[in-house]
Amino acid sequence: MTEKSLIDKKFSDIEYNLKTIREEIAEAALKSGRRPEDIDFMAVTKTVDEIYINHAISCGINLIGENKVQEMLRKKPSLNLDGVKKNLIGHLQSNKASQIVGQVDMIESVDSLKIAKEIGKQSVKKGIVSDVLIEVNIGREESKTGFLPEAAEENIYEISEIEGIKVCGLMTIPPICEKNAELCKFFENIYNMYVDIRAKKIDNVYMQILSMGMSSDYTEAILCGSNHVRIGSKIFGPRIY
Numbered sequence: 001m002t003e004k005s006l007i008d009k010k011f012s013d014i015e016y017n018l019k020t021i022r023e024e025i026a027e028a029a030l031k032s033g034r035r036p037e038d039i040d041f042m043a044v045t046k047t048v049d050e051i052y053i054n055h056a057i058s059c060g061i062n063l064i065g066e067n068k069v070q071e072m073l074r075k076k077p078s079l080n081l082d083g084v085k086k087n088l089i090g091h092l093q094s095n096k097a098s099q100i101v102g103q104v105d106m107i108e109s110v111d112s113l114k115i116a117k118e119i120g121k122q123s124v125k126k127g128i129v130s131d132v133l134i135e136v137n138i139g140r141e142e143s144k145t146g147f148l149p150e151a152a153e154e155n156i157y158e159i160s161e162i163e164g165i166k167v168c169g170l171m172t173i174p175p176i177c178e179k180n181a182e183l184c185k186f187f188e189n190i191y192n193m194y195v196d197i198r199a200k201k202i203d204n205v206y207m208q209i210l211s212m213g214m215s216s217d218y219t220e221a222i223l224c225g226s227n228h229v230r231i232g233s234k235i236f237g238p239r240i241y
């Protein structure tokens, strides 16, 4: 195939995948008593070339996610970001906070008090308030960052006091589970946490976003209460690193 026909093929794959995912999101939303438009559909664009990201945007994607600061900053100038939100979804190191604060619409991966303080500090310096989600390590996995479930609430109280930060909800990546019931238990646990914390009406904490669900589990996540799914490979194909 020529390069042009390869690109055309990939464009049509992306269109087909987006259509399929939208239908499934809509179905899961309705099943769980919500409207399709109540669910944010993020395209996770790590390792994806700008030409394909722009194609997804031209097909209606209005929220993208990158997990690395450098990659986000490198691609940004080549993207058609009019009306498109861009979130950081990967672990953020303190020494990179100054580069990313003000460059994204939300940092979904606040996984320590230290990084929350640094984001706050850099935001105050720039005269802005940064929207953030609190990442919870719902499966208590060694390999993952995020607050342990039992520590999340007290840390949210502390983070709520930090100037320059607005807590907008929770984010999680569950453990790989063989059984659906096992996976749903993790999703339900964090959903309950989200509802409990919201009910406490903590000053400066707005529990509005529950970010969970990726290519392999977004329908289950929505059925368990997610309102913000982050989908990469199911849109763009397998990632080549």
Ligand SMILES: *Cc1c(COP(=O)(O)O)cnc(C)c1O
Binding pocket: 044, 046, 067, 089, 090, 173, 214, 215, 216, 230, 231, 232, 233, 234
């Ligand atoms: C890569 C990534 C995703 C998307 O993963 P897929 O399985 O390709 O959908 C979602 N969330 C985070 C934090 C990621 O790093």
